[in-house]
Amino acid sequence: MEKKNGYKTDIQIAQETQLIPIKELVENDLDVKQDEVDLYGKYKAKLSLHILDRLNEKKDGQIILVTSINPTAAGEGKSTVTVGLAQALNKLNKKAIVAMREPSLGPTMGLKGGATGGGYSQVLPMEDINLHFTGDIHAITSANNALASFIDNHIHQGNECRIDPRRITWRRVLDLNDRSLRNVTIGLGGPTNGVPREEHFDITVASEIMAILCLASNLRDLRKRLSQIVVGFTFGNEPVTVAHLGYEGALTLILKEALKPNLVQTIEHTPAIIHGGPFANIAHGCNSLIATKMAAKLGDYVVTEAGFGADLGAEKFLNIKSRIGKITPSAVVIVATVRALKMHGGLNKKELKNENIQALKEGIPNLQKQIETIQSFGLPYVVAINKFLMDTDSEISTLLDWCYEEKHPAVLCEVWEHGGQGGVRLAEKVLETIDQSQNQFHYLYKEEDTIKQKIFTISSEVYGATSVQYTSKALKQIIEYEKFGWGELPVCIAKTQYSLTDEPTILGKPENFSITIRELKISKGAGFIVALAGNIMTMPGLPSKPAALNMNVTEEGYAVGLF
Structure with missing residues (x-):
């Protein structure tokens, strides 16, 4: 297998790692009984929800949230740092557990490639995790589309709930990037084939059922949340829920195994x-609440991540997941790279291999803004400078010096190349920060704030916007939602990950800009309102050269090209 820059590829490192049978990992490292584990082959397992009941009185471990600057094509390595930090904590004889999200097949086959960390800080078996894993995302796809078929059948069979076909808000989903399915027409072919109407597809990870699975506390709560899903509106403009249709039991049945968290291991068997x-x-960008809470019962430290930069994943973790789950992180790690900051400073990706101190300095304000966001929540933090092979000593010194001058705790991190050992200094700094800092965690807005107040708070304090603009559709929806009593729900803003603005090409730390909210979507079962900003798409498309072009399987059955 070819090497990149003289180093082994991520997938080569993964395939050369000798894994511990998951049954052995459970017996040696976790307070889990054998009847609380369902094996999915030798190296994967599902954990019973009874673990949470049995360990209910046990003190929770401390939660460390990993976030980053706005991502770029240069790469930040947030997942790699998450895995490496947990491995490093274990090298310091701390009982640490990783809690991460499952990769979606869409970006795996599209632009991003695999999403299980990298180098010597990966979760394994990476091929399985990046593809079908234990079938959770497929179960969510099935449940989502089952509900869509139930809705169309209800209308076909007489429409007892008087659902207006023009106001159905529930969409079908697929765990692939397929722009051709964003807007389609269904029900064609005569009266036996349903009622013709416009339909839309989202990617599975944008489904409210995914959010519900990630925020439910148990099977009973899952069923309750599913029953509260708003699928559309009547001809009289009243909301119609799954409870009105009566299918919450069937949806819960489809999802009962998917609700159980999945146990795997890192390269170093964490x-x-x-x-x-x-x-x-x-969406809200966090792994399941059940997984985080279970990890906190089984370990002394939980290292978890939230998607993309602090303006998206961390904000939603802290304002939505923490609020619903009543959890308080002990510290936040903010990942930055010299490469990405140079891109935020205006450098082209092709020029990143060349030292450029000026571009680095001009990109640092993006890091500063993400730090300010974490500070606004009152949380202790550490900046992790994730080292890439081509970073120069001068560039690293420039970034570290800036952090020290601004009194931001910062550490150089080399977990891609050296695994847990490369993150020991980071782990030590995180532990020191937790012990010596005051944790004054608070939410950025109150539940009783209006929808507009919540959106403006996020837009101004987290993104740095000076104003918020609304389309006429969004303004009408705000009035409707508050009339229906949904105004006290948290807000989940759907926005480009590449920029603090709603325009993906504007990098760095822009000034004097406005955020445009074009549409709202109610996720009553999940427990939040989605506000779509700018031109964000809930069904991504594929790039001109998808990552799938490099994927294959050898005659011996080994995956090729996943990362």
Whole structure:
């Protein structure tokens, strides 16, 4: 297998790693009984929800949230740092567990490639995790589309609930990037084939059912949340829910196994619970609440991540997931790279291999803004400078010096190349920060704030916008939502991940800009309102050269090209 820059590829490192049978990992490292584990082959397992009941009185471990600057094509390595930090904590004799999201097949086959960390800080078996894993995302796809078929059948069979076909808000989903399905027409072919109407597809990870799975506390709560899903509106403009249709039991049945968290391991055999995978640009971007809470019962430290930059994943983790789950992170790690900051400073990707101190300095304000966001929540933090092979000593010194001058705790991190050992200094700094800093965690807005107040708070304090503009459709929806009593729900803004603005090409730390909210979507079962900003798409498209072009399988059955 070919090497990149003289180093082994991620997939080569993964395939050369000798894994511990998951049964052995459970017996040696976790307070889990054998009847609380369902094996999915030798190296994957599902954990019973009874673990949470049994360990209910046990003190929770401390939660460390990993976030980053706005991502770029240069790469930040947030997942790699998440895995490496947990491995490093274990090298310091701390009982640490990784809690991460499941990768979606869409970006895996599209632009991003695999999403299980990299180098010597990966979760394994990476081929399985990046493809079908234990079938959770497929179960969500099935449940989502089952509900869509139930809705269309209800209308075909007489429409007892008087659903207006023009106001159905529930969309079908697919775990692939397929722009051709964004807007389609269904029900053609005569009266036996349903009622013709316009339909839309989202990617599975944008489904409200994904968000529900990730925010439910148990099977009972899952069923309740599913029953509260708003699928559309009547001819009289009243909301119609799954409870009105009566299908919450069937949907819960489809999802009962998917609700159980998945247990795997890192390259260094640190336990890793991987469960749920909502995107942070179009959803709330965090792994399941059940997985995080279970990891906190089984370990002294939980290292978890939130998708994309602090303006998206971290904000939603702290304002939505923490609020619903009543959890308080002990510290936040903000990942930055010299490469990405140079791009935020205006450098072209092709020029990143060349030292450019000026571009680095001009990109640093993006890091500053993400730090300010975490500070606004009152949380202790550490900046992790994730080292890439081509970073120069002068560039690294420039970034570290800036951090020290601004009194931001910062550490150089080399977990891609050296695994846990490359993150020991980061782990030590995080532990020191937790012990010596005051945790004054608070939400940025109150539940009783209006929808507009919540949107403006996020837009101004997190993004740095000076104003918020609304389309006439969004303004009408705000009035409707507050009339229906949904105004006290948290807000989940769907926005491009590449920029603090709603325009993906504007990098760095822009000034004097406005955020445009074009549309709202109610996710009553999940427990939040989605506000779509700018031109964000809930069904991505494929790039001109998808990552799938490099993928194959050898005659011996080994995956090729996943990362």
